[in-house]
Amino acid sequence: MSQSSVTQIIRAGHANAQTVAELEKFRKTVVVMFTDIKGSTAYFEKYGDVAGMMMVHQCNDTLTKIVDAHKGRVVKTIGDAIMAVFEDCAESVQASLEMQEALIGFNAPKPEQDHVFIRIGLNYGSGIVKSNDVFGDVVNVASRVESVALPEQIVVSDTLNQQIAPLGRFKISHLGRYSLKGKEGDRDLFEVIWREGKPRVMASHTAVDNSKFALVQPKFKLQHIKKDGALGTEHVVKGQVTVGSGQADLSYPADPQLAPQHARFSVDKGQLYVEDLAGRGVYVRLVATYTLRDGDVVMLGRQTLQFREKSEAVTAAAATGTTMLDMSNLLNEPVAMFVAVRQNGLDENSRFPLGDTEVTWGRNKATYTFPDDGFMSRTHAKVYQRGEDFFLEDAGSRNGTFVRTRGKTPVPNGSTVLVGGQILKVAL
Numbered sequence: 001m002s003q004s005s006v007t008q009i010i011r012a013g014h015a016n017a018q019t020v021a022e023l024e025k026f027r028k029t030v031v032v033m034f035t036d037i038k039g040s041t042a043y044f045e046k047y048g049d050v051a052g053m054m055m056v057h058q059c060n061d062t063l064t065k066i067v068d069a070h071k072g073r074v075v076k077t078i079g080d081a082i083m084a085v086f087e088d089c090a091e092s093v094q095a096s097l098e099m100q101e102a103l104i105g106f107n108a109p110k111p112e113q114d115h116v117f118i119r120i121g122l123n124y125g126s127g128i129v130k131s132n133d134v135f136g137d138v139v140n141v142a143s144r145v146e147s148v149a150l151p152e153q154i155v156v157s158d159t160l161n162q163q164i165a166p167l168g169r170f171k172i173s174h175l176g177r178y179s180l181k182g183k184e185g186d187r188d189l190f191e192v193i194w195r196e197g198k199p200r201v202m203a204s205h206t207a208v209d210n211s212k213f214a215l216v217q218p219k220f221k222l223q224h225i226k227k228d229g230a231l232g233t234e235h236v237v238k239g240q241v242t243v244g245s246g247q248a249d250l251s252y253p254a255d256p257q258l259a260p261q262h263a264r265f266s267v268d269k270g271q272l273y274v275e276d277l278a279g280r281g282v283y284v285r286l287v288a289t290y291t292l293r294d295g296d297v298v299m300l301g302r303q304t305l306q307f308r309e310k311s312e313a314v315t316a317a318a319a320t321g322t323t324m325l326d327m328s329n330l331l332n333e334p335v336a337m338f339v340a341v342r343q344n345g346l347d348e349n350s351r352f353p354l355g356d357t358e359v360t361w362g363r364n365k366a367t368y369t370f371p372d373d374g375f376m377s378r379t380h381a382k383v384y385q386r387g388e389d390f391f392l393e394d395a396g397s398r399n400g401t402f403v404r405t406r407g408k409t410p411v412p413n414g415s416t417v418l419v420g421g422q423i424l425k426v427a428l
Contacts, residue, residue: 028129030085031092031122031160032138033072034146034386035063035099037080039116041379041395045365046114056080059116062106063099070095075134079358079384085134089124089163093170096120096154097194103152119153121146124160128321135321140387144180145189147289147391154192161190180291220272222250222265225416225423240266242277243419250424258420265411272426274417275408283402283418284411290403292383292390297341297404299418300361301376301397306346309336309390318388325355336390338383358384360395375399 037059044052060082064074067084070091075083086092099118107115123145127138141157149155155175156164164170171193177186222241224232235241235250242248246260259278266273276282283299296307313335317327328335340350352359352368360366362379370376377397384391394401402418411417416425 024128026128026130027126027136028087029124029126030087030129030134030138031089031124032127032134032142033067033082033084033086033092033096033120033122034142035082035084035118035120036146037116037118038151039114040080041382043114043116045379055116059103059106059118062102063118066095066098066102070098075132078386081384081386083134083139083386085129089160090167090169092122093154093156093160093164093192096122096192097170100152100154100194117151119146119149119151119155121149121155122160123157124163125157130321133321135318135387140318140389141180143386143389143391144291147291147389148175148178148189150288152195154194156190156192158188158190161188219428220265220267220413221427223425223427224250225425231425237265237267237272240264243422243424244278245420250422252420252422255421258422263417263419266408272411272413273408274405274411276405280420282405282409284405284409285400285402285416285418286392286394287412287415290392292392293406296406298338298392299402299404300380301363301370301373301399303361303370303373303376304341305338305352306341307336307338307390307392314388324357324385328353328355336385354383354385354390357386358382362395 037056040052040056043055060077060080063082067074070086071088072084072086072092072095075085086095099120103116103118121142123138123142125138125141127134127136145155145157161172165172173191173193175189175191178189180187220237222235222237224234226232241250242261242264243250243258244260244262245251245253245255245258248261252258257280259280261277262280263282264275264277274282274284281297292307294307294309294311298305298307310331313327313331314324316322317324317335324335334353334355336354338352338354340347356367359368360379360382361368361376363369363373363376364371365378366380377395377399379395380397381392381394381401384393392401392403400416411426413426413428416423
């Protein structure tokens with residue numbers, strides 16, 4: 001189907017005033033909550049699918065009872081995640097606190113290596129609330145807020161914080177400023193503290209300037225990782241540091257994959273950034289969930305893939321409650337997919353449609369398998385869809401999942417950066 005046909009279908013949907021008017025009858029201001037279990041992949045790997053599904057069911061059943069007790073409603077489960085809706089802002093946050101506390105008891109009888117944790121994201125706003133679903137911008141933002149959270153964290157949007165902060169019931173701390181996909185300007189996100197002593201980290205690639213809230217500006221170090229995995233030389237980033245095969249601050253002349261001036265690291269207002277100077281590619285390893293954008297290039301093992309989505313179709317589907325599968329069937333082609341990247345360009349014959357709400361990648365235990373790729377773990381990474389977004393998340397793989405940078409890209413502490421054939425780890 002041509003792009004013009006796609007556009008016509010989307011425009012026709014938007015032009016259906018009667019459909020829009022019917023949907024508007026269901027518009028309400030609510031809190032949308034997303035929870036996600038961290039550690040379930042390893043549990044499935046260790047104990048098998050049946051035991052893994054039972055664990056997820058028991059965990060989510062515990063969480064669902066807490067949602068019900070606080071006058072909320074579980075709208076649906078997506079893989080091991082829960083989407084819930086609340087009309088009362090304070091009740092939604094109180095439920096989040098009790099969920100985290102409940103996981104302590106849930107994990108108590110299990111050995112430490114089998115513990116699972118949840119991350120929680122909440123957003124307050126206007127959406128279409130029907131009996132069996134909620135959709136609209138309130139869902140989109142909630143899913144992006146949840147993607148920022150680390151295991152055992154509760155992260156709330158600025159709009160929800162405005163409602164709960166005056167109550168004085170909760171201990172709230174500013175987490176940082178974040179660039180959320182599709183939103184103009186940066187958004188303040190906040191953490192609800194439920195247990196003292198846990199490190200607070202800005203782990204997402206979307207983290208931006210947090211300097212006005214930091215008492216001490218961090219000193220970033222680049223640690224060179226040798227081929228055998230051992231730590232090599234360490235370089236403190238003062239101002240900026242260039243990497244390349246020629247006259248660079250960190251020079252590796254024997255690396256044929258490097259340009260003379262390949263990449264530049266710099267610190268700006270307390271945040272470390274990296275940028276590709278030569279256009280040959282700089283890749284950052286994921287340490288948190290990443291919101292995919294059309295044209296993103298990712299590395300999974302030895303596979304390099306480009307993400308494609310029909311953004312207008314995805315937005316239209318999310319705004320009207322249409323599933324991505326139904327929209328794909330309407331268009332007679334996938335709404336979103338990955339395409340293999342080869343040395344001579346894109347391989348249009350190697351396409352990987354994202355037809356389900358969750359798709360996994362791996363060597364032999366995944367939706368898409370690559371049995372001959374020794375650098376890929378059995379279950380390496382997953383891509384899941386919520387609202388109008390697709391999220392990429394590493395599944396605890398041995399060699400990591402990498403995303404190619406675009407422009408000046410923030411680098412989270414603890415991540416590794418692939419520059420040519422060199423791996424540099426970021427540390428404080």
